[in-house]
Amino acid sequence: MRKVAAIVIASAFFAILLISFYQIPQSGYSGSEYYYSNPITGSHANESVPSHYISGTKNETGAVNAVTAIVVEYRGFDTLGEVTVLFTAATGVAFLLHKGKGGKKRAEANLILREGSKLVLPFILLAGAYIFIHGHLTPGGGFPGGAVIASGFLLMMLSYPKFFMKEKPVSITESFAGITFAVIGLLGLLFASSFLENFLPLGNAGYLLSAGIIPVIYIAIGFKVGSELSSIADKFKEVQK
Amino acid sequence: MMWPEYVTVAALISIGLYGVMAKKNLMKIFIAISLMETGVNLLLITIGYIPEGTAPIENGNFVKYVDPLPQALVLTAIVIGLSVTALALTLLIRYHSKTGTLEYRRGMKW
Amino acid sequence: MVMHPVLMIAIPLLSAFIMPLIKKAHRYFAFSILLLNTALSILLFAKVYNEGALYETIAGFSPPVGIYLAVDNLSALLAFLINIFATINFLTSRQDFRFSMLYLLGVAGATGIVLTGDIFNMFVFFEITAVASYALVASKKDRKATEGAIKYMILGSVGSVFMLVGIAIIYSQLKSLNLYDIAARISSMDPKMMWLSFSFLLTGIGVEAELFPLNGWVPDAYEGAESNISSFLSFGPSKASIYAIARLLIIFSMSRTYELALYLGIVTLLVGELAAFTQKNTKRMLAYSSIGQMGLILIAFSLMDKTSYAIPAAFFIIVSHASAKSALFLLSDKDGFGDMSSKYAGLAGVLSLIGMPPLAGFWGKWYLLMGVADEKIWAVAAIIIFSAVIEAIYFARYLYKNMEGKESSRNSIPAAVMVSISIVMGILPILYNMAGGVLNA
Numbered sequence: 130m131r132k133v134a135a136i137v138i139a140s141a142f143f144a145i146l147l148i149s150f151y152q153i154p155q156s157g158y159s160g161s162e163y164y165y166s167n168p169i170t171g172s173h174a175n176e177s178v179p180s181h182y183i184s185g186t187k188n189e190t191g192a193v194n195a196v197t198a199i200v201v202e203y204r205g206f207d208t209l210g211e212v213t214v215l216f217t218a219a220t221g222v223a224f225l226l227h228k229g230k231g232g233k234k235r236a237e238a239n240l241i242l243r244e245g246s247k248l249v250l251p252f253i254l255l256a257g258a259y260i261f262i263h264g265h266l267t268p269g270g271g272f273p274g275g276a277v278i279a280s281g282f283l284l285m286m287l288s289y290p291k292f293f294m295k296e297k298p299v300s301i302t303e304s305f306a307g308i309t310f311a312v313i314g315l316l317g318l319l320f321a322s323s324f325l326e327n328f329l330p331l332g333n334a335g336y337l338l339s340a341g342i343i344p345v346i347y348i349a350i351g352f353k354v355g356s357e358l359s360s361i362a363d364k365f366k367e368v369q370k
Numbered sequence: 371m372m373w374p375e376y377v378t379v380a381a382l383i384s385i386g387l388y389g390v391m392a393k394k395n396l397m398k399i400f401i402a403i404s405l406m407e408t409g410v411n412l413l414l415i416t417i418g419y420i421p422e423g424t425a426p427i428e429n430g431n432f433v434k435y436v437d438p439l440p441q442a443l444v445l446t447a448i449v450i451g452l453s454v455t456a457l458a459l460t461l462l463i464r465y466h467s468k469t470g471t472l473e474y475r476r477g478m479k480w
Numbered sequence: 481m482v483m484h485p486v487l488m489i490a491i492p493l494l495s496a497f498i499m500p501l502i503k504k505a506h507r508y509f510a511f512s513i514l515l516l517n518t519a520l521s522i523l524l525f526a527k528v529y530n531e532g533a534l535y536e537t538i539a540g541f542s543p544p545v546g547i548y549l550a551v552d553n554l555s556a557l558l559a560f561l562i563n564i565f566a567t568i569n570f571l572t573s574r575q576d577f578r579f580s581m582l583y584l585l586g587v588a589g590a591t592g593i594v595l596t597g598d599i600f601n602m603f604v605f606f607e608i609t610a611v612a613s614y615a616l617v618a619s620k621k622d623r624k625a626t627e628g629a630i631k632y633m634i635l636g637s638v639g640s641v642f643m644l645v646g647i648a649i650i651y652s653q654l655k656s657l658n659l660y661d662i663a664a665r666i667s668s669m670d671p672k673m674m675w676l677s678f679s680f681l682l683t684g685i686g687v688e689a690e691l692f693p694l695n696g697w698v699p700d701a702y703e704g705a706e707s708n709i710s711s712f713l714s715f716g717p718s719k720a721s722i723y724a725i726a727r728l729l730i731i732f733s734m735s736r737t738y739e740l741a742l743y744l745g746i747v748t749l750l751v752g753e754l755a756a757f758t759q760k761n762t763k764r765m766l767a768y769s770s771i772g773q774m775g776l777i778l779i780a781f782s783l784m785d786k787t788s789y790a791i792p793a794a795f796f797i798i799v800s801h802a803s804a805k806s807a808l809f810l811l812s813d814k815d816g817f818g819d820m821s822s823k824y825a826g827l828a829g830v831l832s833l834i835g836m837p838p839l840a841g842f843w844g845k846w847y848l849l850m851g852v853a854d855e856k857i858w859a860v861a862a863i864i865i866f867s868a869v870i871e872a873i874y875f876a877r878y879l880y881k882n883m884e885g886k887e888s889s890r891n892s893i894p895a896a897v898m899v900s901i902s903i904v905m906g907i908l909p910i911l912y913n914m915a916g917g918v919l920n921a
Binding site: 147151194217219 | 372376377379380381383384385387388391392413417418419420421425426427428429434435437438439441442445446448449450452453454456457459460461463464
């Protein structure tokens with residue numbers, strides 16, 4: 130009975146979704162019907178929001194990657210919130226899980242896996258760091274970079290049953306990365322006019338040292354995401370019974 | 371209208387909804403929720419896509435770029451989904467250690 | 481002094497990041513940050529009251545390209561309410577530093593929902609509050625709390641997916657995420673798409689706002705959680721999200737959406753009050769009664785386009801409910817009001833919720849009935865009075881049961897302070913009327 134009702138509701142929902150998607154135009158984002166109005170002054174612009182991002186990224190933020198420019202600059206406040214959600218979840222995981230007694234004794238991984246993971250760990254960390262340092266130039270950024278770093282530590286956890294993350298350095302890294310992000314935001318309030326505003330020189334677009342605060346924030350995010358994800362994985366490993 | 375993408379989105383979201391409503395195992399319910407989240411992420415990306423558009427990274431010669439904003443939103447949505455999943459797994463571990471099962475009790479229905 | 485509302489969000493976030501470094505003094509630190517936030521919110525309200533709505537751009541890009549915060553009288557007042565109750569409620573916490581971090585993050589998220597002027601940013605703040613609340617509900621380490629938290633989490637996550645679908649549909653039509661830009665251009669949207677996005681957003685936010693078909697988690701989470709967390713849920717996330725629904729109604733501002741909200745509010749009110757009437761368990765009774773009150777607030781907001789009484793009515797019901805219900809939840813960890821302060825808090829709280837003059841709850845119901853009478857929708861008036869009678873009956877039963885009890889909660893003094901705020905706010909309407917209706921901006 131329950132299943133039948135669920136099937137009926139879900140298929141009705143499927144139909145509703147398809148009907149609504151049918152109306153979504155696929156003609157791009159630069160049409161005049163998308164021209165925005167400024168809510169503070171009430172004036173009308175003659176471009177749409179996405180076209181502004183495409184045309185303005187290089188001059189306004191110094192980055193060439195428009196997605197990065199949006200994530201860190203135009204909508205940087207969202208990203209601060211997003212980092213906070215992840216931080217909240219990591220805190221919640223640590224808050225709720227009891228400290229385990231080391232878990233079940235697992236068999237040692239074989240020699241090739243152990244030595245192999247020792248060998249590739251530095252390269253994984255390097256790749257992660259490369260991804261978040263070059264966030265304003267190439268696809269990627271703090272979040273993927275941090276996830277790559279965490280995957281390196283996860284590999285170590287899998288191949289060495291006794292490997293664990295020391296809690297203190299991880300939580301200090303996490304805190305300092307978060308503090309860096311928030312403090313850069315506040316410095317924007319101090320040196321420029323608003324929170325998270327860029328106050329560093331933009332430099333030459335396309336070079337590593339450019340785009341003002343974007344690389345700084347992305348490095349902080351990379352460290353933060355890397356340490357948070359590894360600490361979550363570590364917490365889950367400890368409770369294994 | 372890009373049929374394959376939108377049909378996939380609708381299917382993912384409704385299959386997820388079905389799972390949340392019909393399944394009794396909490397783990398499966400959270401898998402269903404992850405399906406729904408994936409569906410929404412695909413929806414956002416599809417909305418931002420324009421035919422023959424490329425990644426919005428400026429490279430000198432003019433080409434048609436896809437809408438960069440939905441991609442930024444999806445980045446946020448993925449991280450949020452991941453956080454919720456991590457916390458959900460924690461609660462499931464706790465639930466399992468209290469009750470010895472991952473099925474929810476009859477009284478817990480809604 | 482230059483006032484930046486963004487500080488009210490940024491400072492708690494920053495201090496939550498700092499918290500793991502100063503584990504020892506975490507309680508004093510968190511408390512002083514909450515106090516600072518309350519002070520900032522008072523300054524913010526004074527500024528908004530004197531100079532009109534305040535906008536703050538973030539990252540230096542003018543909206544809708546960048547995100548901005550939009551603060552009007554009502555949102556400044558709500559930010560103040562959330563922060564002051566959070567400060568008082570925090571006095572009752574006895575947990576470790578991670579609890580303080582989650583608590584600060586939850587408060588910052590609720591403040592963010594109220595202040596932000598961007599729909600996706602609102603979604604992010606919803607998630608911050610929601611994730612913090614899931615963890616806080618589960619902080620009591622027993623089975624009931626875990627079940628409540630899991631239930632809350634399932635419904636909350638499905639709700640956030642729905643909210644995101646709604647945002648995606650709006651974005652596909654208007655290519656903008658700014659609330660006021662959307663409001664300005666919404667008429668160019670296809671009516672069918674408007675309805676779809678409205679219903680998706682309402683469903684998503686409705687989970688947090690405890691609206692009728694989506695509130696299955698409410699009794700379990702409130703019952704399972706520690707009493708100070710039930711109290712936090714009833715002044716924090718739920719109040720912020722009902723305000724988000726009010727903003728949604730203003731954006732879409734079609735008479736049919738207001739009508740839909742009115743019906744939803746009536747159903748929620750009746751279901752909540754009737755379920756509360758049949759409950760034996762104190763915390764579940766209070767939780768269902770909260771659902772009823774949320775319905776009442778939604779009814780008030782749904783009359784926004786018709787009568788100028790609607791916003792004051794909603795505001796006073798929010799004040800009365802946030803203070804009195806939070807206080808009653810704080811007292812609910814023991815059966816009985818043993819000492820003087822808990823007797824005072826319990827009695828005054830119940831009187832305010834029932835709507836005795838001159839408490840805040842009275843002014844809420846008074847303005848609401850005035851508004852309804854203006855519009856001559858007598859059926860709604862009858863329903864409101866009927867629910868008030870039911871409320872009076874079960875609260876009388878509740879008082880009778882508790883006044884006998886010899887035990888008393890150790891949270892009685894913070895509860896008494898909370899209720900006193902509701903009393904002060906109840907006397908203020910006279911001042912407001914003299915000042916010419918502050919809240920109608």
